[in-house]
Amino acid sequence: MERAFSWQLTRREAAALGAAAGAAALGASTASAARHGDGDVLRSLLRTERLIAFGYQHVLGIRLLSPGVAYLATSFLAQEQQHVAALSGQAARLGVAAPSRPSSVASADRELDGHDVSSRLADLHSQGGCVELLAQLEMVGEGAYFLALPKLTDPALQRIAAQIMATEAQHAAVWGGILHPGQIRKAIPDAFVEGRP
Amino acid sequence: MVRGVDGGGLCSRRRLLQGAGAGTAASGAILLAGCGSTSLRARAQRAGPVAGSDVELLNGLLDLENQTIAAYTAGIPLLGPSAAPAARQFLEQELSHAGELAGLVKQAHAKPLEPNPNYNLGHPRNGTEVLMLLHELERRQLTAYFQTIPRIAGGSLRASVATIVANDAQHISILRSQLGLSPVPAAFASGNE
Numbered sequence: 001m002e003r004a005f006s007w008q009l010t011r012r013e014a015a016a017l018g019a020a021a022g023a024a025a026l027g028a029s030t031a032s033a034a035r036h037g038d039g040d041v042l043r044s045l046l047r048t049e050r051l052i053a054f055g056y057q058h059v060l061g062i063r064l065l066s067p068g069v070a071y072l073a074t075s076f077l078a079q080e081q082q083h084v085a086a087l088s089g090q091a092a093r094l095g096v097a098a099p100s101r102p103s104s105v106a107s108a109d110r111e112l113d114g115h116d117v118s119s120r121l122a123d124l125h126s127q128g129g130c131v132e133l134l135a136q137l138e139m140v141g142e143g144a145y146f147l148a149l150p151k152l153t154d155p156a157l158q159r160i161a162a163q164i165m166a167t168e169a170q171h172a173a174v175w176g177g178i179l180h181p182g183q184i185r186k187a188i189p190d191a192f193v194e195g196r197p
Numbered sequence: 198m199v200r201g202v203d204g205g206g207l208c209s210r211r212r213l214l215q216g217a218g219a220g221t222a223a224s225g226a227i228l229l230a231g232c233g234s235t236s237l238r239a240r241a242q243r244a245g246p247v248a249g250s251d252v253e254l255l256n257g258l259l260d261l262e263n264q265t266i267a268a269y270t271a272g273i274p275l276l277g278p279s280a281a282p283a284a285r286q287f288l289e290q291e292l293s294h295a296g297e298l299a300g301l302v303k304q305a306h307a308k309p310l311e312p313n314p315n316y317n318l319g320h321p322r323n324g325t326e327v328l329m330l331l332h333e334l335e336r337r338q339l340t341a342y343f344q345t346i347p348r349i350a351g352g353s354l355r356a357s358v359a360t361i362v363a364n365d366a367q368h369i370s371i372l373r374s375q376l377g378l379s380p381v382p383a384a385f386a387s388g389n390e
Contacts, residue, residue: 076381078384145359147356149346149359150351150352150353150356155347159343159346160385162343162346162355163385166366167381167383167384184283185286188286188290190364191289194360
């Protein structure tokens with residue numbers, strides 16, 4: 001004899017539906033938390049990128065670089081600005097307010113105080129000093145992305161972060177080559193690029 | 198046996214390794230060279246647990262590293278004095294990369310991919326053609342790494358793998374400079390430059 005069709009759920013079916021609804025809610029809140037987490041990470045990365053771009057602008061502004069080195073710095077500044085634009089777009093998508101750029105050389109140097117960087121923007125007197133600063137800024141960038149990658153949950157953001165980290169490493173390698181001409185072991189010393197905290 | 202670089206004949210890898218100069222003689226020692234202050238074992242442990250789903254991804258990257266190592270090993274003898282030192286440094290670093298990836302696969306209790314007995318590297322006849330070959334192989338690595346990184350399950354492992362591709366990107370910058378090309382052509386490294 002067939003069981004009569006009934007709208008009434010068995011206790012087991014009700015429990016299963018409740019669990020599914022709870023899982024959906026958890027999934028939504030997990031997704032929301034993930035976006036919130038990614039937003040915080042992006043904000044931190046943007047702060048670092050803005051500091052790097054500010055450093056490049058300051059170095060170019062004080063005109064201590066030879067034409068060839070200034071050409072490279074100008075090119076790398078344009079790329080850093082593309083990083084800022086890309087991250088700003090992603091932050092806006094997540095509803096995160098982007099941090100502002102350093103307001104002055106002094107405020108940029110105060111930010112550098114929080115990193116393992118010996119150079120200071122206010123204390124640049126030679127091309128060598130400028131290039132050393134730019135190399136250190138790039139390593140700060142590498143370090144920021146190295147720390148960010150485990151925290152990012154969006155695969156697209158993970159990829160962008162890895163790509164930017166690699167570009168910062170390329171910038172650092174070029175500056176390393178200028179600081180240590182003919183000494184590749186000093187220019188590219190590490191097989192695993194982690195940057196500086 | 199590594200095929201191709203010396204005009205088409207097969208070359209013993211052992212002979213090429215000996216010919217490539219200091220730092221390439223013993224693969225065991227080389228695996229620890231050029232990795233900075235942290236041993237490979239410590240690095241592998243810091244990368245955290247390796248999921249089973251990551252093993253195939255890591256072995257795919259290891260396959261590319263092995264091919265690139267073969268190209269550096271075979272090509273270095275054809276490079277001039279301005280390019281050879283960098284290539285030797287990069288070979289050491291590529292060997293470290295391979296060692297790291299193999300160690301991570303082993304951490305997942307899986308078997309790392311072994312290098313092929315021979316690789317088709319074409320027939321570079323001079324230093325410029327070797328540099329072009331190395332550039333191409335490093336670019337392929339970048340493409341593969343950037344496709345792989347978002348697919349890796351573990352966050353710490355993802356960051357560890359990113360440190361490798363960042364170094365490969367540095368190799369590309371120097372190779373490009375040696376080829377007379379712009380060292381950093383794009384704001385977002387991809388391997389398509």
